[in-house]
Amino acid sequence: MSFPKYDSSAAWRADDMVNDQSWIFRIEDEAATQMAAAVLRGYDADRPLFDYAPSDFDFGPGLDTVRASVREAHFGRGFALTKGLPRGHLSADQFQLLVWGIGLHLGVARPQGRASQYISEVRATGSTYRAAGGRGYNTNAGLDFHADACDIVALACFNQAKSGGQSMISSSTSAWQTLVSERPDLAQVATDKFYFSRNQEEAPNENPFYGQPIFDFEDGRIFGKWNRNRIRTAQELPRVPKLSDAQLECADLLDDILSRPDMMFTMQLEPGDLQFMNNHLVLHSRTEFEDFEEPERQRLLYRLWLATPDSVALPETWGVYFRSITPGSVRGGFCGHQHDDACREFEERQAKALGMTVPALMIDPPLTEVA
Numbered sequence: 001m002s003f004p005k006y007d008s009s010a011a012w013r014a015d016d017m018v019n020d021q022s023w024i025f026r027i028e029d030e031a032a033t034q035m036a037a038a039v040l041r042g043y044d045a046d047r048p049l050f051d052y053a054p055s056d057f058d059f060g061p062g063l064d065t066v067r068a069s070v071r072e073a074h075f076g077r078g079f080a081l082t083k084g085l086p087r088g089h090l091s092a093d094q095f096q097l098l099v100w101g102i103g104l105h106l107g108v109a110r111p112q113g114r115a116s117q118y119i120s121e122v123r124a125t126g127s128t129y130r131a132a133g134g135r136g137y138n139t140n141a142g143l144d145f146h147a148d149a150c151d152i153v154a155l156a157c158f159n160q161a162k163s164g165g166q167s168m169i170s171s172s173t174s175a176w177q178t179l180v181s182e183r184p185d186l187a188q189v190a191t192d193k194f195y196f197s198r199n200q201e202e203a204p205n206e207n208p209f210y211g212q213p214i215f216d217f218e219d220g221r222i223f224g225k226w227n228r229n230r231i232r233t234a235q236e237l238p239r240v241p242k243l244s245d246a247q248l249e250c251a252d253l254l255d256d257i258l259s260r261p262d263m264m265f266t267m268q269l270e271p272g273d274l275q276f277m278n279n280h281l282v283l284h285s286r287t288e289f290e291d292f293e294e295p296e297r298q299r300l301l302y303r304l305w306l307a308t309p310d311s312v313a314l315p316e317t318w319g320v321y322f323r324s325i326t327p328g329s330v331r332g333g334f335c336g337h338q339h340d341d342a343c344r345e346f347e348e349r350q351a352k353a354l355g356m357t358v359p360a361l362m363i364d365p366p367l368t369e370v371a
Helices: 014-019 029-042 061-075 092-106 172-182 184-190 228-234 245-258 316-322 341-354
Strands: 024-026 079-083 120-122 152-159 167-171 193-197 209-213 215-218 221-224 265-267 274-278 282-286 300-307
Touching (some): 029 092, 061 079, 061 152, 092 152, 193 228
Parallel strands (some): 024 079
Antiparallel strands (some): 167 265, 215 221
């Protein structure tokens, strides 16, 4: 049994990130001030986010720094950090508009859940991560390693927690190489179909679960996907095949590999930081955190899921989950329960502005064919 090695800059280890910090990009103070001014000129508390266009935000040279960071996430290590967003110049709502405006220049935002929200406040709201419909971003719990439902995720920090809440990242490519080296039999299992729950966020034309390999290949690239929590909740659904002993062993070993000290890079996002992650090249997690008592000081980040113009072809097995595997297409996201004409009009308008394509609506196959 043999597999390609897929050596690339995305096959990093934790020490590589410490020894070479070219993945960190810094916005100069003058450029940050210009970005803040652009937001303040356009900010209107009563204006819906969908009504803004890229041309409403002249971010100047700060946007060039952000774009360089995104390129590193796309075609380099799979993640990057931009420091120096003008957090001190803006209120929380204005900072949210800054993140939204940056996203308008980079791609088409994708809906993120049951409410079909296109930007999420990442904060503890008392939800339960391990519940059947739970989501980690609105809890203070430590999270399993996972990939989000988009090509690129942007996470911008407004407030950090009193303690904890560190971001943990591991390379999917390095995890694959380790799996092949240590257990090639389980690497083969990882290329077979696992079943993931949609955690009650499925749209009317979607099944409550879907099947997808953990690793697959396309056009000389390796693609990784993982979410142990959603595999666990899928096992509670009717018609989902039970995990085999080999699949359970593969899942346990992968979790072990991802969290090894030499594999996992840990970082603390600070106010004004903007992190980009390529969900095909890295898997991410977060430590549990303790928050401040004062609401205005509590941990708050803003998250965008993006489909981008320079995305690459996906494996065919990614199609049901991403709704398209075509490069440069509007794909990914959870359409949720409120994906309406306003959402579709925004996506089409934004795609046209960036030269992207909007694929035809993909409908899940009947459950009898899935399981």
